Amino acid sequence: MKLFILFTFTAVLLSCGNPSSESTTEGAGAEEKTVTLYTHRHYDVDKEIYAAFEKETGIEVNVVKAGADELIQKMEIEGDQSPADLLLTVDAGRLVRAHEKGLLQPITSDVVSGSIPAYLRAEDDSWVGLTKRARVIVYHPDRVDTSKLSTYEALVDPEWKGRILIRSSGNIYNQSLLASIVAHAGEDAAKTWAEGMVTNFARRPKGNDRDQVKAILAGEGDLAVINTYYLGLLRNATDEQSAKAGNAVKIFFPNQDGRGTHVNISGIGLAKYAPHAEAATRLIEYLASKPVQERFASINYEYPANPEAKISEELESWGSFKEDKLPLTKLGEMNRAAVMTFDVAGWE
Amino acid sequence: MAIPLLVVLLSLAKGTGETWAHLTRYFLLRYLGNSLVLVGGVGILSTILGVSAAWAVSRYAFPGRELVVKLLYLPLAIPTYIMAYAYVGFLGNGGTLVRIEEMIGLSPSGIDFMNLGGLIWVLALSLYPYVYASCRVAFSGLPASLRSASALLGASGLRYFFTVALPLATPAIVGGVFLVTMEVLNDYGAAKYYGINTFTTGIFRTWTALEDLRSATYLAALLILFVLVAVYLSRLARGRRSFVTQSVSGSECSARIVARGWRQWLVVGAVGTPLFFGLALPLGQLLWWVSGEPAWGISFSLAWVGLQSLLVAIAAAVACLVLALALVFLSRWNQLDVLRPISKLSVIGYAVPGAIIGIGTIGSSQLIVDFFADNYGWRIGYLFYGSSLVLLYAYAFRFLAVAYHPLEAHCLKLGKPLAEAAYLLGDGKLRALRNIELPLLVPAMVSALFLVFVDTLKELPLTLILKPYDLNTLSIAAYTYAEDEQLAKAAPPALLLILLVAIVLWSISFGKEAKR
Numbered sequence A: 001m002k003l004f005i006l007f008t009f010t011a012v013l014l015s016c017g018n019p020s021s022e023s024t025t026e027g028a029g030a031e032e033k034t035v036t037l038y039t040h041r042h043y044d045v046d047k048e049i050y051a052a053f054e055k056e057t058g059i060e061v062n063v064v065k066a067g068a069d070e071l072i073q074k075m076e077i078e079g080d081q082s083p084a085d086l087l088l089t090v091d092a093g094r095l096v097r098a099h100e101k102g103l104l105q106p107i108t109s110d111v112v113s114g115s116i117p118a119y120l121r122a123e124d125d126s127w128v129g130l131t132k133r134a135r136v137i138v139y140h141p142d143r144v145d146t147s148k149l150s151t152y153e154a155l156v157d158p159e160w161k162g163r164i165l166i167r168s169s170g171n172i173y174n175q176s177l178l179a180s181i182v183a184h185a186g187e188d189a190a191k192t193w194a195e196g197m198v199t200n201f202a203r204r205p206k207g208n209d210r211d212q213v214k215a216i217l218a219g220e221g222d223l224a225v226i227n228t229y230y231l232g233l234l235r236n237a238t239d240e241q242s243a244k245a246g247n248a249v250k251i252f253f254p255n256q257d258g259r260g261t262h263v264n265i266s267g268i269g270l271a272k273y274a275p276h277a278e279a280a281t282r283l284i285e286y287l288a289s290k291p292v293q294e295r296f297a298s299i300n301y302e303y304p305a306n307p308e309a310k311i312s313e314e315l316e317s318w319g320s321f322k323e324d325k326l327p328l329t330k331l332g333e334m335n336r337a338a339v340m341t342f343d344v345a346g347w348e
Numbered sequence B: 001m002a003i004p005l006l007v008v009l010l011s012l013a014k015g016t017g018e019t020w021a022h023l024t025r026y027f028l029l030r031y032l033g034n035s036l037v038l039v040g041g042v043g044i045l046s047t048i049l050g051v052s053a054a055w056a057v058s059r060y061a062f063p064g065r066e067l068v069v070k071l072l073y074l075p076l077a078i079p080t081y082i083m084a085y086a087y088v089g090f091l092g093n094g095g096t097l098v099r100i101e102e103m104i105g106l107s108p109s110g111i112d113f114m115n116l117g118g119l120i121w122v123l124a125l126s127l128y129p130y131v132y133a134s135c136r137v138a139f140s141g142l143p144a145s146l147r148s149a150s151a152l153l154g155a156s157g158l159r160y161f162f163t164v165a166l167p168l169a170t171p172a173i174v175g176g177v178f179l180v181t182m183e184v185l186n187d188y189g190a191a192k193y194y195g196i197n198t199f200t201t202g203i204f205r206t207w208t209a210l211e212d213l214r215s216a217t218y219l220a221a222l223l224i225l226f227v228l229v230a231v232y233l234s235r236l237a238r239g240r241r242s243f244v245t246q247s248v249s250g251s252e253c254s255a256r257i258v259a260r261g262w263r264q265w266l267v268v269g270a271v272g273t274p275l276f277f278g279l280a281l282p283l284g285q286l287l288w289w290v291s292g293e294p295a296w297g298i299s300f301s302l303a304w305v306g307l308q309s310l311l312v313a314i315a316a317a318v319a320c321l322v323l324a325l326a327l328v329f330l331s332r333w334n335q336l337d338v339l340r341p342i343s344k345l346s347v348i349g350y351a352v353p354g355a356i357i358g359i360g361t362i363g364s365s366q367l368i369v370d371f372f373a374d375n376y377g378w379r380i381g382y383l384f385y386g387s388s389l390v391l392l393y394a395y396a397f398r399f400l401a402v403a404y405h406p407l408e409a410h411c412l413k414l415g416k417p418l419a420e421a422a423y424l425l426g427d428g429k430l431r432a433l434r435n436i437e438l439p440l441l442v443p444a445m446v447s448a449l450f451l452v453f454v455d456t457l458k459e460l461p462l463t464l465i466l467k468p469y470d471l472n473t474l475s476i477a478a479y480t481y482a483e484d485e486q487l488a489k490a491a492p493p494a495l496l497l498i499l500l501v502a503i504v505l506w507s508i509s510f511g512k513e514a515k516r
Helices: A002-015 A019-024 A044-057 A068-081 A092-100 A110-115 A172-185 A187-200 A209-217 A228-235 A240-248 A277-288 A290-298 A313-317 A329-345 B003-014 B020-026 B028-059 B065-071 B080-091 B096-103 B116-127 B129-140 B144-152 B157-168 B170-186 B189-193 B199-209 B213-238 B261-292 B300-332 B339-350 B354-376 B381-385 B389-414 B417-424 B429-458 B461-466 B474-483 B487-507
Strands: A034-039 A060-065 A086-089 A127-139 A223-227 A250-252 A263-270
Touching: A034 A068, A034 A277, A044 A060, A044 A277, A044 A290, A068 A086, A068 A092, A068 B354, A068 B461, A086 A092, A086 A277, A092 A127, A092 A172, A092 A263, A092 A329, A110 A277, A127 A172, A127 A209, A127 A228, A127 A277, A127 A290, A172 A187, A172 A223, A172 A329, A187 A329, A209 A223, A209 A228, A209 A240, A223 A228, A228 A240, A228 A313, A263 A277, A277 A290, A329 B020, A329 B199, B020 B028, B020 B213, B028 B065, B028 B116, B028 B129, B028 B157, B028 B170, B028 B199, B028 B261, B065 B261, B080 B096, B080 B116, B080 B189, B080 B261, B080 B474, B080 B487, B096 B261, B116 B170, B116 B189, B116 B261, B129 B170, B129 B389, B129 B429, B144 B157, B157 B170, B170 B199, B170 B213, B170 B339, B170 B389, B189 B199, B189 B474, B199 B213, B199 B354, B213 B339, B213 B354, B261 B487, B300 B389, B300 B429, B300 B474, B300 B487, B339 B389, B354 B389, B354 B461, B389 B429, B389 B461, B417 B429, B429 B474, B429 B487, B461 B474, B474 B487
Parallel strands: A034 A060, A034 A086
Antiparallel strands: A086 A263, A127 A223, A127 A250, A127 A263
């Protein structure tokens, strides 16, 4: 029992970290040596980039990883004593929500506004996109006639009955896609589309994006709507069955003759009560810079938000495409309408 | 202890949110239905698995029994979402089964496992150890005299099991199934992956996608109500019956017998089924994933993460045990009637989705932070956000039920006579507790410690929200990779987690078992 108590104390002490250095370095004018990042991203490359930033600037990056919704809730409750400097999410919708709740402040940096195009930033620059992912159609070349593929809207044609694979409506990428349709065509059109998709489903929505591609290979359906970076990861997987599934399908960018393919971002916002706003801005500038963008985006097969950064070879091979340049703020504003539409349409 | 819960309940006063009409119209009933089927299915399946396995190892002797007794606990160490991924990785498209079929020349076809039945199977196999653990304690405490008496009266082994042993183990089974039910209600990752909408995924949908925290809190409160009813029913089922068994002098526990003929196969089935499907298959799949990952290995950083997890889990287990003991005895001594409703309230932490508790905990600790900021101008936020204190507090709140139930069940079996005898002989309450009751409770205490330990190791939502930044745990490491569909990278921390549980399992003695 004594051993247990000893353990208990050690555990508490160990994890107490170093609170004193945290609270005393906040004085005005003092050089900011830490920055606290709340993030929903959890890729190994992120960790390496933060370490490189620390080496270059001497600013330590404290990372809190959790779901974006929990992090926003946490920031909201913590209020003006929140230790968060930055919020990094994997979609625009959550950043817009954080902004609506008054949790963000404008990023004042010419470097950032100079390197990231305006449609990938908030109107008041309170958040910026760092990487882009497109939601595309992948199909089995033997079973799908490419000439029949055109737009997201065309997927509801009777032609595709029982052939479409897509994950559930709980997924944020599906919500954003539908939100973009709501923004472009209105709620009624979005509802008709969602209902048409449900009619054409090959199976009840389940699994993740990779599972949809594997299901194409297994013959459960002929085409799937997935995010680009999952295809990149599948094709380059060490596991040969995954690679086989990834290589069995071809990629199609929809809506090229119209508004363009739907894209979403992974983006970062500056916290309203950031104790280290200056250091935080430096980190954003670092993440938006060309060399970091190339690394940040390429390892995960994402498209860099900085147009000067080169895209990876794999993405290059997929060809260039026209993006839907709908201001991303719309995705956040329409997200709730999209979810309710999914419920009404019976898209599980 | 119940403050986070109160914070949640108080927010009910603000009324339902604006999407309430939408969600009652479109999905509430369907989600509720799924949850009920899930709870029922997992409850039945895990009872069958847990009780039969516990009976087989308590009653029968067979080679390797000691090893099997412990192995049967291990599926608990595999987080349910990892088990869910492992099953799809094995049976699904492009999975291990397909590979094997290709190798032996069969036409490759996966088995679709991502449905309600599959989810029931996965949850039951990773949760049955709760039933098994409490039944082991109950069965191993059955005095030999009962068995001999039954045999003298002409009861067959089967009849002894159904009419004597099983009824006596009822509180233990009910306690175990209660824990299983709570875990099922709390499951999020596995259900989400399989595309099954449950009440809990509904709470999250309302909160995160519909952006209506108030309605989500309402749903959580409904869940709490549901659990209260379940608690009440389980007490009703127990009624006024007594489960006290008195052991007469001599051998306390009947000797185990060697099974022959058809019984032998039953025993093999009872322990083999959970071991194969709950342990060997998912473990095999995890190892397969690890072997496919080039840069794997128990690296130093992984070991450090493991150590942190270990320390936090031990701290949480001890805290829960102490609190649970206090609750059991204080309410037993009856001097503090006030404690009865509180003891019921605080064990509900287990049923409330972890994320909701997390919010309640942040909310209540924020009250303290604000108090100091307003009155003294102290900025003590870092104390709460930079240390594990809040996290430990939340764990204790969340897992109190896990420690409380086995202890309470065991206490009921011990009954009061021993303590009463001690009082008659002039012992005070505390002395009787220390000298007589606690030593008798050791098996239940060990099992309570172990369950909380494992639960804390696996815990996700609370840890994610409340952990300080320099703390990292195995479950977080496994989850973050799995969520991003990088299963090969999720496997090493998951395996280390299982290994840790195994080491702890082998180093602790399960009370009576070891002494004999």
